[in-house]
Amino acid sequence: MLLEKMILGIGLAAAIVSGVVSYRMTGPYGDRHDYNPRVRRLYDPVTGRLQLVVFASSGNLKFDTWAYMDGQRLIKMEIDGDEDGKIDRREYFGPREELERIEYLSSECRVTRTEVYQNGALTRIEPARDAHDGEKP
Numbered sequence: 001m002l003l004e005k006m007i008l009g010i011g012l013a014a015a016i017v018s019g020v021v022s023y024r025m026t027g028p029y030g031d032r033h034d035y036n037p038r039v040r041r042l043y044d045p046v047t048g049r050l051q052l053v054v055f056a057s058s059g060n061l062k063f064d065t066w067a068y069m070d071g072q073r074l075i076k077m078e079i080d081g082d083e084d085g086k087i088d089r090r091e092y093f094g095p096r097e098e099l100e101r102i103e104y105l106s107s108e109c110r111v112t113r114t115e116v117y118q119n120g121a122l123t124r125i126e127p128a129r130d131a132h133d134g135e136k137p
Helices: 002-026
Strands: 039-043 050-055 065-070 073-079 089-093 099-105 111-118 121-127
Touching: none
Parallel strands: none
Antiparallel strands: 039 050, 050 065, 065 073, 073 089, 089 099, 099 111, 111 121
């Protein structure tokens, strides 16, 4: 009886240790085999598809870039280049992940300039639109 309890205790301890080690290596959902503290991935809880990748591009562990995804396809990126907690730039991507436009934002998150791209080349720059354009006083 004592021997059985000892074997059971050893087995339980081994199971707990292996569970802790597995969790630290792969995370709660099994996706941390390539764990990097500078990157966070968020998945749709229903479909399991990748929705968002957040990362610290400068290596200081301060998140400054958000990549919005549809599975493996990049849709949009938001970047806080000066790390002041406000988005400075938004980049939009087409169905083949080609850059379509970049919006530069003011400190009030208003678009100050838009760059439009086609086939990877800048085709035009649109200045900021005043909210009162077209309105008569």
